Amino acid sequence: MSEHEREHPSVVGQNGAVGLVIDAVLGVVSLMMLLPLVFLISNAFKTPPELLAWPPTVIPHQPTLENIVSVLRETPLFRWIGNSLIFATLSTASIVSTSAIAGYVLGKFDLPGIPVIFGVIIATAVVPFEVYMIPLYLNVQSAGLLNTWPGLLVGYLIMSFGIFLVWQYVMTSIPDELLEAARVDGAGELWIFLRIVLPLMRGPLGALAVLAFFQAWTAFAWPLVVMTNKETYTLEVGLALFQTGFTVDIGRLSAAAALALVPSALFFSLMRRNFVRGVASSGLKE
Amino acid sequence: MRTTPKWLFPVLALLPVLGLYGCIRVYPIIETLRLSLFQWNIISRRKPFVGFANFVELASDPLFLEAIFNTTIIAFSVVAITIPVALVLAALINTRQGLRRSGVYEASVFLPHVVSLVPAAMAWKWIFDARLGPLNALIGLVGIPAQSWLFDPVLSLVCLIVLCSWQAIGYAVLIFLVGLKNVPEALYEAARLDGASSFQAFRHIAVPLLKPVMLYVSVITLISSYNIYAQAFVPASDVQGAPGRLVRVLVLDMLENSFRNYRVGYAAAEAVVLLVIVLILTSAQFRLFRDRSRA
Numbered sequence: 001m002s003e004h005e006r007e008h009p010s011v012v013g014q015n016g017a018v019g020l021v022i023d024a025v026l027g028v029v030s031l032m033m034l035l036p037l038v039f040l041i042s043n044a045f046k047t048p049p050e051l052l053a054w055p056p057t058v059i060p061h062q063p064t065l066e067n068i069v070s071v072l073r074e075t076p077l078f079r080w081i082g083n084s085l086i087f088a089t090l091s092t093a094s095i096v097s098t099s100a101i102a103g104y105v106l107g108k109f110d111l112p113g114i115p116v117i118f119g120v121i122i123a124t125a126v127v128p129f130e131v132y133m134i135p136l137y138l139n140v141q142s143a144g145l146l147n148t149w150p151g152l153l154v155g156y157l158i159m160s161f162g163i164f165l166v167w168q169y170v171m172t173s174i175p176d177e178l179l180e181a182a183r184v185d186g187a188g189e190l191w192i193f194l195r196i197v198l199p200l201m202r203g204p205l206g207a208l209a210v211l212a213f214f215q216a217w218t219a220f221a222w223p224l225v226v227m228t229n230k231e232t233y234t235l236e237v238g239l240a241l242f243q244t245g246f247t248v249d250i251g252r253l254s255a256a257a258a259l260a261l262v263p264s265a266l267f268f269s270l271m272r273r274n275f276v277r278g279v280a281s282s283g284l285k286e
Numbered sequence: 287m288r289t290t291p292k293w294l295f296p297v298l299a300l301l302p303v304l305g306l307y308g309c310i311r312v313y314p315i316i317e318t319l320r321l322s323l324f325q326w327n328i329i330s331r332r333k334p335f336v337g338f339a340n341f342v343e344l345a346s347d348p349l350f351l352e353a354i355f356n357t358t359i360i361a362f363s364v365v366a367i368t369i370p371v372a373l374v375l376a377a378l379i380n381t382r383q384g385l386r387r388s389g390v391y392e393a394s395v396f397l398p399h400v401v402s403l404v405p406a407a408m409a410w411k412w413i414f415d416a417r418l419g420p421l422n423a424l425i426g427l428v429g430i431p432a433q434s435w436l437f438d439p440v441l442s443l444v445c446l447i448v449l450c451s452w453q454a455i456g457y458a459v460l461i462f463l464v465g466l467k468n469v470p471e472a473l474y475e476a477a478r479l480d481g482a483s484s485f486q487a488f489r490h491i492a493v494p495l496l497k498p499v500m501l502y503v504s505v506i507t508l509i510s511s512y513n514i515y516a517q518a519f520v521p522a523s524d525v526q527g528a529p530g531r532l533v534r535v536l537v538l539d540m541l542e543n544s545f546r547n548y549r550v551g552y553a554a555a556e557a558v559v560l561l562v563i564v565l566i567l568t569s570a571q572f573r574l575f576r577d578r579s580r581a
Contacts, residue, residue: 002310021382022378023387025378026378026379026382029391030391030394030395031377031394033398033452033455034394034397035407036398036409036410036413036452037397037398037405037406039409039412039413040408040409040412042440052418054420055423056420062524087484098303098306100297102300102303102304104299105295105296105299105300109296111293111296111297117304121307121311124312124315126564126568127315127564128509128512128513128560128561128564129513129559130513130515130537131318131558131562131564132315132317132557133314134318134321134540134544134550134553134554134557135313135314135317135318135321135554136310139309155310157306158306158311160311160312163303188290189294189296190295193295193299196473208574214400217402219404220373220402220403220404220515220519221516221537222513224488225541229463235402236516238404239404239427239518240404243408243520250412250415250418253408253412254409257404257405257409258405260402260404260405261401261402262404264400264401264405265401268397268400268401269393272393276392276396276460
């Protein structure tokens with residue numbers, strides 16, 4: 001994205017009637033996109049009779065914390081949020097470091113076999129996780145890693161696309177001369193990687209970190225099959241299974257879901273720029 | 287004064303990553319392909335080789351056919367809704383470039399793409415709820431009788447399409463916005479000098495230039511819609527715990543076959559079908575891109 005946003009000659013009706021119409025349309029659409037989430041949050045604070053009222057209120061008339069309190073009493077929701085946070089953080093750390101090192105080595109070192117390795121990585125990048133999930137699960141099971149952190153993480157330790165993203169950046173933005181100069185000065189390879197290359201890769205790695213975090217944060221099928229113990233659920237799994245319980249009403253369901261949204265929304269608002277850059281530069285989520 | 291050989295660093299650095307890669311990516315993919323040729327009930331020790339029998343059986347398995355039919359309908363409908371809506375939204379947001387509210391529009395449209403799946407699906411489930419949901423009340427205002435959205439097979443398909451499109455639009459808008467920013471200003475200026483209106487300029491300059499981007503977004507959206515699971519899983523269970531009528535999608539059928547029916551080879555065959563679909567879509571995309579660059 002350009003540093004200084006020039007005024008677009010293509011801009012129509014920056015002011016005036018056309019502009020008003022455009023703003024009105026965009027305003028309504030934005031509202032409609034947010035409405036399901038707004039209702040979810042609002043329902044979390046409603047009393048049972050108000051939940052049945054038509055038209056549905058956006059701001060509860062008699063806001064109550066009853067739903068939230070009972071959800072927190074009945075479910076280890078904070079535990080699930082913590083599990084998700086740990087899982088997403090560890091997965092991100094692993095994906096960022098493996099992508100950084102592999103992308104750099106594949107891009108800057110001339111060894112026999114590297115084209116083949118790179119080809120395999122690119123080829124497997126298009127294979128959806130769901131395709132190889134079952135054998136992966138069987139391995140985790142036979143290794144006795146069900147309901148353990150390593151078992152959960154195994155699915156989310158590497159990202160082919162991350163390796164590709166770093167590789168692309170290394171090829172286009174890190175000059176060979178720079179590395180050669182450091183070598184002539186007697187710098188070791190590890191030092192070069194840690195002190196010269198890594199700082200240069202901050203941009204793409206930041207974007208990758210956000211992508212990786214969200215990928216793990218919203219993971220569903222894998223945590224659902226690997227973590228089968230109520231205490232080890234991730235947030236998404238805990239929430240999904242909580243709603244299948246017998247005594248759950250809309251108010252409490254909304255309360256749980258609204259609480260679950262808080263970390264996502266917070267993280268999104270903090271990382272929006274990085275995230276947008278990550279998605280824009282890459283496009284692809286695995 | 288270097289004493290270590292040149293290859294030492296790259297090999298040492300790459301080995302652990304490649305080891306991981308082999309264990310958790312390459313091997314399971316190969317294992318999926320292999321398992322699809324065996325009839326393996328996970329409990330039994332025997333694992334007879336059956337060739338393509340699993341695939342033959344899939345071809346006449348009503349549940350699988352229903353799943354693949356539903357998934358295909360969902361995937362193509364989501365694309366058909368998402369691409370035009372996102373294109374219009376991106377064009378409108380683009381006219382607001384540089385204004386503070388453009389960021390607000392972008393964020394509101396994009397948020398559904400990044401919030402956790404399960405709470406988002408729960409929100410929609412409430413909207414579609416037959417007794418409490420605002421949708422039935424809303425259509426009631428114009429005299430349409432209440433529908434049991436999540437129980438009727440056709441309507442629940444519609445619900446899933448709405449939910450998935452709602453999530454997919456933000457992503458497409460973002461990519462289109464990037465594409466629109468890359469349209470050279472000179473082209474717009476030339477059009478303006480020729481007396482073209484803004485709409486004409488958009489229609490005849492931006493849209494043709496965006497075609498490769500549209501193609502890319504379509505394929506990515508198609509592929510990710512073929513993988514949906516949580517979106518079908520969450521609305522499937524009723525608030526009172528009774529399982530509602532659910533839309534059977536590919537991944538759901540696959541997981542049910544492996545984890546409920548313990549038919550691992552059979553489920554692997556389904557995974558292979560999913561892989562083939564994704565490969566066909568991806569290679570179609572590559573082919574279209576190549577033709578375009580040659581033309």
